[in-house]
């Protein structure tokens with residue numbers, strides 16, 4: 020609605036909205052004050068299965084929607100579009116209650132001073148707003164109806180809405196005209212939502228809204244922001260972990276062509292010039308030596324991240340594993356450091372004017388950016404407007420470590436807008452990474468091939484504590500994010516899961532799927548080992564361990580569907596290996612069957628059938644895109660990707676040293692969607708996790724070689740796949 | 747140095763450091779933002795455009811080498827927005843983009859591939875294009891190129 024109605028909050032039923040928002044992570048953390056190990060185990064179980072509720076607490080329609088003069092409605096999205104297609108899903112949800120056609124809903128990013136903002140991550144964008152967007156849209160519709168009833172002096176029950184027009188008897192008015200004529204609004208009570216059976220859009224195929232802009236290459240990304248008078252920054256950071264400037268000489272840079280200013284800080288040096296090339300050329304003439312602790316290498320991280328080292332927290336204990344007698348099967352797994360390597364490097368355009376700072380940014384976590392800039396520059400957060408752009412990939416990388424503080428400082432110094440782009444090398448060396456992990460799994464089987472006991476010891480670096488450093492002493496170890504997926508969720512009578520967290524000299528945090536990616540690799544490969552030991556088909560073996568809970572029933576159903584559609588039980592050529600894996604990522608279930616060949620020493624993924632039960636389906640085509648994308652990213656991470664360290668810096672600096680999957684790695688991919696419940700859950704992350712174990716299991720099926728570490732291709736080549744399985 | 751070039755059929759004269767990569771000339775000086783930066787080392791293809799009809803990774807191509815040449819960027823690929831190039835049309839039909847950032851580079855590479863090989867096989871496509879996409883649009887890119895070869 021227009022600006023004239025900002026006093027419309029009167030009579031607005033906020034309590035009803037607030038009552039419905041569930042416990043978020045913050046609430047969960049608060050609970051930790053009350054206990055120790057027992058509570059930690061309970062929290063771990065609770066978080067593993069919970070839906071991520073929203074952190075949003077402002078449901079004022081004005082903050083979300085604007086009725087435009089051309090009778091379209093703008094929805095200001097609190098979440099950022101990084102490729103997931105959420106804008107399209109949001110419009111579909113709004114259209115269900117707004118009585119306006121889908122084409123007439125425009126979705127834009129809210130900015131930190133205009134609209135509601137919320138961190139984008141944990142795959143909850145659509146699921147957490149599934150009800151909220153419809154509620155606010157319905158309230159807006161009823162508010163418009165109230166205004167019309169007042170305007171015409173008719174009873175509200177005579178009023179109908181359709182295609183952006185309000186009618187009563189012979190009277191009619193468009194939403195836009197009504198908004199123009201109304202000066203005093205009465206906010207409606209929250210009406211009852213329309214039932215799913217009445218949905219017109221939700222559940223149907225919908226093309227994404229942003230296709231044409233993206234195909235025509237319209238300037239929609241952070242890197243495309245171009246302001247009048249804008250100049251370019253370049254910043255030198257330490258390539259070494261925690262390096263500080265020891266000596267520096269930038270006299271040459273100061274005289275370099277086009278340079279406007281050189282700024283020296285403790286941990287970086289920034290140059291502003293009238294072109295990017297001039298800034299980068301000047302920067303390359305800076306002579307610097309760094310103070311750092313040398314000689315840290317990949318070996319050191321592997322030593323640090325080993326079961327038995329660091330802080331130990333037991334997060335799952337059922338029955339008593341020690342009472343089980345019998346042969347113990349043991350396997351040790353490792354996963355490497357992973358980079359996000361999104362195609363658009365971190366980018367911020369900062370415009371510091373008097374005491375207002377505007378930041379245009381490719382960013383997932385606006386609140387974090389706002390608070391860090393506010394703190395570093397001493398500006399109140401209500402003077403900082405962050406305008407998010409479309410993101411050239413996110414994958415968890417854009418939650419922290421933006422260059423916003425640097426850009427803002429440089430802009431303040433030169434009094435002009437400054438664009439600051441990470442180089443690709445900085446993106447590798449000065450961001451943060453997925454921590455490496457180690458997993459020791461132990462199991463015992465009964466005579467008839469049922470698992471009697473299972474034990475998982477996970478060693479990892481943290482993922483959650485960059486966002487919540489205060490949580491570290493409470494949690495002990497990051498079992499919530501890095502430990503996500505480490506619990507044994509099969510129906511097994513005796514279980515013990517423990518996490519060992521050690522600190523590392525570089526920053527580690529979220530990467531698509533968080534802990535689920537590494538943990539699923541270990542657990543689902545181990546399930547395959549156990550199945551072979553029991554001499555039972557790996558898919559049947561999994562079905563034999565699906566118990567009676569609603570979640571496990573859904574898993575069973577999905578596995579059966581996958582078996583049927585993938586032809587799991589059909590005969591196959593002798594040069595094909597077939598593997599399967601499954602994971603529950605909160606309430607979403609993903610399962611994949613992978614077929615591989617070995618061609619000239621290379622593992623080639625030939626076919627992937629991936630089944631997903633995301634609960635209620637909003638846009639099937641959007642889900643297919645996400646599952647395909649996650650499958651490709653997982654093939655890349657499983658086969659090739661590995662971050663390594665020499666002399667206290669990351670070795671990988673660009674795509675020549677960090678190999679990623681290309682078109683030549685593309686298998687046939689088939690996506691199966693099964694709507695197992697009537698509530699929507701996350702889609703973006705879950706399907707990334709079953710791929711690595713399914714490939715490893717397929718390689719075993721073909722070659723009898725057990726691959727127990729990632730990246731699989733490298734491990735396969737080195738032949739260090741020798742059985743570390745004690746059985 | 748003054749550099750003369752024809753960009754998408756328009757003549758331009760720019761006065762810049764001759765060693766500046768062509769990518770920055772196109773993006774920052776001429777302000778055509780469709781061509782993207784991904785790696786700066788000719789590894790990802792995000793910056794692909796045509797110089798005298800040749801597919802070039804402009805991040806690693808000094809501006810001075812483009813003097814007197816004809817440049818086509820993604821903005822100049824289609825006649826206009828209602829008459830899309832078959833590759834761009836196919837990209838819409840198959841719904842290829844996710845984040846979309848790598849797509850201009852892929853579209854330019856795909857259009858060039860089809861010019862040289864109007865009926866490519868899946869293998870031709872897999873071997874002929876070495877760009878990088880991190881969102882995993884690979885299967886749709888392949889489908890869209892096959893589809894585009896039929897629209898033509």
Ligand code: FES
Pocket residue numbers: 782783784785786787788789790791792793794803804805806
């Ligand atoms: S930016 Fe030119 S190839 Fe990557």
Ligand code: FES
Pocket residue numbers: 102362411412843844845846847848849878879880881882883
């Ligand atoms: S669509 Fe995002 S990198 Fe390709």
